[in-house]
Structure formats: structure tokens, C-alpha cells
């Protein structure tokens with residue numbers, strides 16, 4: 262590590278022009294300025310780790326901080342920062358400390374940590390080493406505010422042109438935005454490799470195994486890593502001129518056919534640079550075999566049972582009955598019998614966990630039902646209307662813009678409607694659909710859109726749910742909706758098939774905390790139900806699945822960073838589930854009541870949840886085991 266420090270001192274960030282480039286990178290620096298001005302309050306004690314030119318320390322001081330410790334490892338850079346700070350009259354507030362921020366003495370406990378020693382994937386630079394050292398030295402605690410607060414790293418398989426000047430120049434390189442001629446060709450979608458919470462201690466060892474499915478016949482020779490940082494809620498920053506330029510990492514050149522899977526294994530130590538970076542790739546026939554087997558089994562199950570067609574009569578869920586996605590129990594639900602989820606209509610892509618399949622009814626009849634049901638809504642006196650389709654409101658293939666427009670015109674004329682709730686898959690959200698909603702917003706009607714995210718893990722979304730919508734699509738859809746003034750509620754699926762109870766708990770906690778960090782969305786935790794024609798039902802029939810335990814929901818709630826945006830989703834679904842979340846007949850009702858209370862009032866709900874006791878907790882604890890086999894092997898063991 263010392264060698265590495267020396268190298269850093271000699272070669273990279275000591276060079277004054279490098280920190281100047283960061284300063285001159287307006288997009289990056291302005292983003293930090295806005296975030297600092299939002300976060301830093303008078304009387305704050307701030308530390309700026311790796312201060313460089315001192316610019317972030319200056320922003321913090323100008324925002325009113327009582328004291329700012331600006332730490333810089335390079336003598337030359339620190340000297341220049343000190344002079345700048347003095348010239349601008351902030352020398353009483355900002356104290357420049359020269360040295361390694363993971364070691365130098367920081368005089369006081371701080372309540373705001375600013376750190377911009379960021380590199381793509383946190384491979385280079387000391388960001389994590391330094392942040393971890395603050396925890397080890399008790400300089401920060403759970404009340405400390407960190408900026409940035411999270412970093413996501415994505416990976417994709419690419420084809421890069423390394424042929425330069427007649428030589429094969431295959432090497433690790435960055436893709437700077439001004440060198441457009443070097444951009445590699447993407448071969449797969451971007452998969453989230455990791456989302457790192459910078460507000461707590463981080464494991465410096467990074468180990469990932471990603472399965473890329475090729476969209477075309479092609480030659481793959483590299484992966485591209487790219488990072489996004491989250492400064493404050495709803496404020497993220499992709500790569501800018503100098504921050505987090507995507508990095509191209511060569512792998513063994515291989516031909517890869519459409520729908521073939523290539524597994525890439527990556528390991529490195531954060532902050533140790535590319536010296537310790539290891540990458541290994543191979544064609545993974547097992548993965549595609551497992552996926553094909555699941556798709557085949559589900560399609561067979563669904564085809565063999567024709568009752569699935571036409572299962573869904575037009576529903577009018579009255580105010581009393583309406584527990585459909587319970588994050589707000591006071592709403593009135595009109596179930597529109599649209600043609601079915603286009604995702605499910607395509608046999609190759611139907612979600613494994615959803616009983617919401619195809620209906621024969623024609624598009625045009627949708628309006629007739631809507632106008633029938635709307636009278637009941639008017640009479641109900643409810644102010645919140647949930648127009649629930651058989652899939653996604655924003656999907657043109659399921660419900661045309663024209664039909665949507667007629668529905669929205671009617672809603673606009675209603676005297677009692679103050680809030681309209683819709684649901685959609687993230688990738689359907691588009692400008693045309695959003696623009697239609699704007700006139701309602703202008704007229705004071707609040708719009709809420711439920712978006713399914715399910716799980717942060719690509720492998721779970723792909724193999725256990727069959728819904729590999731990229732996380733980045735969810736992130737961008739949320740941004741689009743928020744920009745238009747639309748509120749989002751994110752659905753997280755608790756206990757996808759093939760996960761043990763313990764893994765499902767951990768996955769939901771991770772996903773909830775991710776959403777809490779990156780945007781302002783409400784969150785509905787949706788315990789999986791047991792409906793016919795689903796993977797979980799198929800697994801239950803052979804004793805390989807149990808509906809989730811209520812104890813687990815309590816455990817998740819206990820481990821959630823912030824409760825005010827979380828609700829426990831409903832268990833009213835069409836078609837009616839065979840089983841829903843359950844502990845035992847003695848305590849299930851207590852949990853259901855506590856959830857309803859929790860959704861209305863977090864504190865009262867928490868008190869009730871904490872009070873519940875029952876002997877069945879012993880059986881739940883017995884199930885909290887780790888399974889040595891990975892998810893892929895669990896699927897393969899079925900075949």
C-alpha cells in the first residue's frame with residue numbers, strides 16, 4: 262500500500278493541473294455546490310477529504326459551516342489550496358491539513374463528510390480506505406451526513422476497437438467524453454454490479470459474478486464499467502468531463518451468439534488500483550439452460566390450463582374492499598380490464614410470479630367499463646382514484662394514448678377527484694404518457710405512479726422473476742416522473758422464488774435502503790402471494806417454496822433506514838391467491854392489523870408490531886439459514 266501511495270504522490274493527483282481539471286469540470290463542481298448548499302447548515306463541522314483546489318471546502322464555508330477541515334495528501338496541492346483559501350478570506354474557518362486523510366489527526370468529531378476521491382467502481386483512489394478509517398477512529402457516527410451518499414457501478418459487455426496506428430493496443434482505458442472515436446459498441450444491457458452505501462463502513466473487497474446475455478451475434482472483447490453517484494435525494498450524477506469516465510477492461514476475445522450467456526467474474530480491492538484487478542470470463546451454458554427450463558415449465562403450466570384466459574372480470578373495488586396495494590387504504594379502485602400485460606403476452610418474457618395474464622376482451626370496451634364504474638366513484642365521496650389496468654398504464658400496446666386521454670379528460674371533470682393513482686413497468690414511462698398527465702397536475706390533481714423494481718439484484722430479477730428490466734431504466738423513469746411533478750411508489754417484491762427466507766430478508770432490506778437513498782419515492786413492500794400459474798406455486802407443489810413469514814416483515818422494518826416512506830403492500834390480488842404471507846393461525850391476524858396500523862401511522866404500527874409474540878417464532882428462526890448452493894444451482898437441481 263505504501264508503494265501505491267508513493268506512486269500516487271509522484272504520478273497522479275499531485276499534479277496541480279489534475280485538480281484544476283476537476284475544478285474546471287463545471288457539471289461536476291456545480292453539482293457538488295448545489296448539494297453542499299442544500300446540506301451544510303450554520304454551525305456544522307465539516308471535513309473535506311482530498312480537498313484538491315479547496316473548492317468544496319470553500320462551498321461549505323460559504324454555506325455557513327462553523328469549521329471545515331480540508332485534508333490533502335499532496336504538499337504542492339495543499340499549499341496552493343491554502344493560498345486560495347486565504348486569498349478568499351476563509352482561513353479562519355477552513356483549516357488545511359496536509360497528509361493522508363486515512364491517518365492524519367482530525368481535531369474534532371465532524372457532522373458532515375464531503376469526499377470526492379471518486380473513480381469508476383472505486384477502483385483507483387482512496388475513497389473507501391479513507392471513509393472506513395473515519396468509522397474506525399470514531400470521527401463519524403450514524404448521525405453524520407455524507408456527500409456523496411451512494412455510488413452505483415454498472416457493467417456491460419462491449420466490443421472495443423483496440424486497433425491503433427496498425428498495432429493491437431488492447432489495454433485498460435477510460436472513455437473520456439471528448440474522445441468519441443474510442444467509444445466501444447455495447448453488446449448487452451447494463452447490469453448493476455454493485456450499489457455502495459457510502460454512509461456506512463464498506464467491505465473493501467469487491468467480488469462480482471455477472472451473467473451477460475448477448476442481444477446479437479457478435480465478438481466480445483471487453484467490459485465497460487460506469488458509475489453514477491448520488492449526492493442527495495433525487496440528485497445523481499453520471500460521468501462528467503473528468504468524474505467517473507467509463508472504463509474499458511479487456512477480456513478474452515470470443516465470438517458470442519445471440520442469447521448466449523457470458524459470465525464475467527471480477528475481483529479487486531477498492532483503492533488498490535488496477536494492479537490487483539482480476540477478471541475472468543467464460544461461456545455459461547448452464548445459465549441459459551436453467552432460464553429456458555423455467556420459461557418452458559411456466560409456459561406449459563399456463564398453456565395447459567385454459568382457464569387463465571378470460572379470468573379477469575371488470576372489477577369495481579369499492580372503498581371498503583379496497584386493499585389493493587395497501588399503501589393508501591382510502592382510495593377507490595377501478596379495475597380496467599385491459600388486454601393483459603404485454604410483458605406477459607409475449608410468452609418469452611412473462612413474469613414468473615404474476616398470475617396477471619391474458620384477456621380476450623377488446624381494447625375499445627375499456628372505456629365502457631370505466632364510464633360505468635366512475636359513477637360509483639362519484640357517489641363514494643372518495644378523493645383518491647386508482648385506475649388499475651391488467652398491466653401497465655403507460656404501455657401503448659395495452660392501452661392506447663387515445664383511450665387514456667378520454668379517461669383522463671373524464672377524471673379532470675370530476676369534482677371529487679384530488680388524486681389519481683396509476684401503475685406501470687418502468688420501461689414504459691415515456692414523454693407522451695407523461696405529457697397527458699400534465700393538465701391534471703395543472704388543475705391541482707396529484708398523480709401517483711406505482712413502479713415495479715422488485716429487487717436490486719439482476720440475477721434475482723432475471724432468473725427468479727424473469728423481469729430483467731435494467732435498474733438504470735427504473736432510475737431514469739423515476740427522474741422523468743419527478744421532473745413532471747408526479748409522485749412515485751416503488752414496489753419491492755418480498756421473497757422471490759428460489760430465495761431462502763434469510764436471503765429474501767437481506768435482499769429486501771438492501772433494495773428498500775437503496776430506494777430510500779436515491780430518490781423520494783414511497784415504497785410498497787409486496788410479500789409474494791401464491792397464485793395459480795406462477796413459479797412459486799409450481800415450487801410449492803414440490804415442497805420447494807413456502808409463502809413468506811410475517812416475522813420477516815417485522816425484521817425488514819427493523820432494519821430499514823427510514824420508515825416514513827415505507828408501507829406493507831396488500832394481499833388482495835386478482836386472481837385470488839391460494840395463500841398469502843403467513844406465520845400461523847394464532848398470530849397472522851395480529852400482523853395484518855399491525856400492517857394496516859403501520860401504513861396509517863408508523864409509530865403506532867411499530868409499537869403493535871413489536872408487541873406481537875407467538876410460539877411460531879421458533880419455527881421461523883429455524884428457517885433463517887444460508888443455502889450453500891447459488892441460485893443457478895438451485896434452478897438446475899430442479900431439472
Ligand SMILES: C[S@@+](CC[C@H](N)C(=O)[O-])C[C@H]1O[C@@H](n2cnc3c(N)ncnc32)[C@H](O)[C@@H]1O
Nearest residue numbers: 274283311312313332333334361362377378387
Ligand atoms: C479527484 S481530486 C478532487 C479534488 C477536490 N475535492 C474537488 O472536488 O475538486 C482528489 C484529491 O484527493 C487527494 N487525495 C487522494 N488520496 C488522498 C488521501 N489518502 N488523503 C488525502 N488526500 C488524498 C488528491 O491529491 C486530490 O487532490
Ligand code: SF4
Nearest residue numbers: 602604605612615652
Ligand atoms: S408482474 Fe407486472 S410486468 Fe410482470 S407479467 Fe405481471 S403485470 Fe406484467
Ligand SMILES: [Zn+2]
Nearest residue numbers: 845848875877
Ligand atoms: Zn404464530
